[in-house]
Amino acid sequence: MAVEKKKELQVAALENGTAIDHIPPRQLFKVAYLLELEKMNNTITIGNNFFSKKMGRKGVIKIADKFFEQDEINRIALIAPNVILNEIRDFEVVEKYRVTLPDELVGLVKCNNPKCITNNEPMPTRFDVINKEKGTIRCRYCERKINKEDIIIK
Amino acid sequence: MKSKNLVSIDQCSKDDILRILENAAGFEENPNRTLLEGKVAATLFFEPSTRTRLSFEAAVNRLGGRVIGFQDASTTSSSKGETLKDTILMVSNYADLIIMRHHLEGAARYAAEVSGIPVINAGDGANQHPSQTLLDLYSIRKTQGKLTGLTITIVGDLKYGRTVHSLIVGMSHFNPTFHFVAPDELRMPDEQKNLCDKLDISYTEHTAFTEEIINRTDILYMTRVQRERFTDLEEYERVKNVYILRDKMLRGSRENLRILHPLPRVNEIAYDVDDNPKAYFIQQARNGLFTRQAIICEVLGINS
Numbered sequence: 260m261a262v263e264k265k266k267e268l269q270v271a272a273l274e275n276g277t278a279i280d281h282i283p284p285r286q287l288f289k290v291a292y293l294l295e296l297e298k299m300n301n302t303i304t305i306g307n308n309f310f311s312k313k314m315g316r317k318g319v320i321k322i323a324d325k326f327f328e329q330d331e332i333n334r335i336a337l338i339a340p341n342v343i344l345n346e347i348r349d350f351e352v353v354e355k356y357r358v359t360l361p362d363e364l365v366g367l368v369k370c371n372n373p374k375c376i377t378n379n380e381p382m383p384t385r386f387d388v389i390n391k392e393k394g395t396i397r398c399r400y401c402e403r404k405i406n407k408e409d410i411i412i413k
Numbered sequence: 414m415k416s417k418n419l420v421s422i423d424q425c426s427k428d429d430i431l432r433i434l435e436n437a438a439g440f441e442e443n444p445n446r447t448l449l450e451g452k453v454a455a456t457l458f459f460e461p462s463t464r465t466r467l468s469f470e471a472a473v474n475r476l477g478g479r480v481i482g483f484q485d486a487s488t489t490s491s492s493k494g495e496t497l498k499d500t501i502l503m504v505s506n507y508a509d510l511i512i513m514r515h516h517l518e519g520a521a522r523y524a525a526e527v528s529g530i531p532v533i534n535a536g537d538g539a540n541q542h543p544s545q546t547l548l549d550l551y552s553i554r555k556t557q558g559k560l561t562g563l564t565i566t567i568v569g570d571l572k573y574g575r576t577v578h579s580l581i582v583g584m585s586h587f588n589p590t591f592h593f594v595a596p597d598e599l600r601m602p603d604e605q606k607n608l609c610d611k612l613d614i615s616y617t618e619h620t621a622f623t624e625e626i627i628n629r630t631d632i633l634y635m636t637r638v639q640r641e642r643f644t645d646l647e648e649y650e651r652v653k654n655v656y657i658l659r660d661k662m663l664r665g666s667r668e669n670l671r672i673l674h675p676l677p678r679v680n681e682i683a684y685d686v687d688d689n690p691k692a693y694f695i696q697q698a699r700n701g702l703f704t705r706q707a708i709i710c711e712v713l714g715i716n717s
Contacts, residue, residue: 374538
């Protein structure tokens with residue numbers, strides 16, 4: 260019976276808003292945290308471990324009446340690079356795109372150099388993304404390079 | 414330069430470097446001028462460094478400017494927990510220029526962002542020390558008559574030595590050939606080698622420090638091998654005497670060879686080298702004065 264169901268029906272359909280699809284299940288709550296969902300008053304549906312043909316299991320977040328700015332949404336590319344975003348208006352997907360790392364990450368990542376000024380002064384961190392495919396970033400201040408697997412989200 | 418600050422050697426184009434060195438040569442001819450008359454420079458040394466501070470303060474004084482500042486953060490309000498930002502904003506009210514040294518990496522870039530007046534980085538932890546690099550380049554140009562096409566051999570701690578990494582960046586505009594001589598534990602990191610590869614700069618890595626390499630060299634840049642850098646102390650004991658330059662090793666060297674060292678040295682250059690006319694490390698420090706005069710004028714937009 261479940262096989263017959265369309266995957267859009269696994270959670271309630273959105274009239275207007277954003278559906279974030281193909282979130283790796285283990286990253287779902289990190290994604291929710293990065294998007295600061297806890298600060299929103301919109302109707303939000305969060306689902307996890309849904310069946311996915313592509314990735315086995317996946318997480319889904321649907322946020323009613325919310326359309327993200329590019330910079331706002333791209334921060335999740337740090338932990339979930341293949342996530343698909345669907346912008347929905349009047350029950351129709353009007354735009355569909357994959358998130359990509361922005362050129363700069365501000366206040367999001369902790370520098371893992373304990374002697375970096377950003378770890379010793381009340382100030383936002385700034386990282387330049389120097390390799391978008393590999394996910395390598397470099398601290399604007401102490402110039403330390405950090406590989407994707409060593410990135411610590413603040 | 415694009416900005417009114419000198420934070421890192423990476424920000425200097427080839428033209429910037431050549432202009433600063435040209436102006437430094439002018440200061441060597443005539444170091445005492447009144448270009449900074451009526452101006453106040455603040456030397457903020459959150460970490461002590463007598464040599465660098467004296468060199469900068471001498472530069473300001475010889476240009477007719479005045480100096481305020483401190484040489485040890487323990488006597489300042491940063492020891493009471495004041496943020497760097499507040500200290501910099503406060504000093505910006507009093508001075509025309511900030512020259513700062515800090516033990517934290519990135520401190521100078523942050524200070525430059527918040528400061529209303531130009532900032533010169535006089536060293537931020539293990540990160541950058543651009544005036545050292547410019548004085549190294551000045552010394553190379555002065556002793557060789559040119560910067561282009563030289564063979565530079567760098568010996569010692571190539572892994573952690575910030576002066577070495579900056580020297581590679583600074584020289585990268587001038588088509589050098591490098592020899593990197595270091596024990597395995599302290600070899601040149603990939604980042605610097607990748608830069609050389611990208612810019613088509615030829616380099617060779619060696620673990621043995623031999624006369625054969627010295628004899629092919631124009632500039633021999635010595636650095637200190639520090640015991641605390643080794644995880645394996647047996648390895649340190651094994652290599653500590655391998656990277657020492659002795660006078661007899663210079664027998665077959667080129668006439669124009671000069672020996673540089675960012676100082677302080679410990680034992681990596683034997684004292685019998687001091688009397689060899691190819692030893693240049695003491696004059697090299699003197700060149701810091703002229704180079705710093707040129708840097709100060711550059712960030713203040715003063716034509717010298």
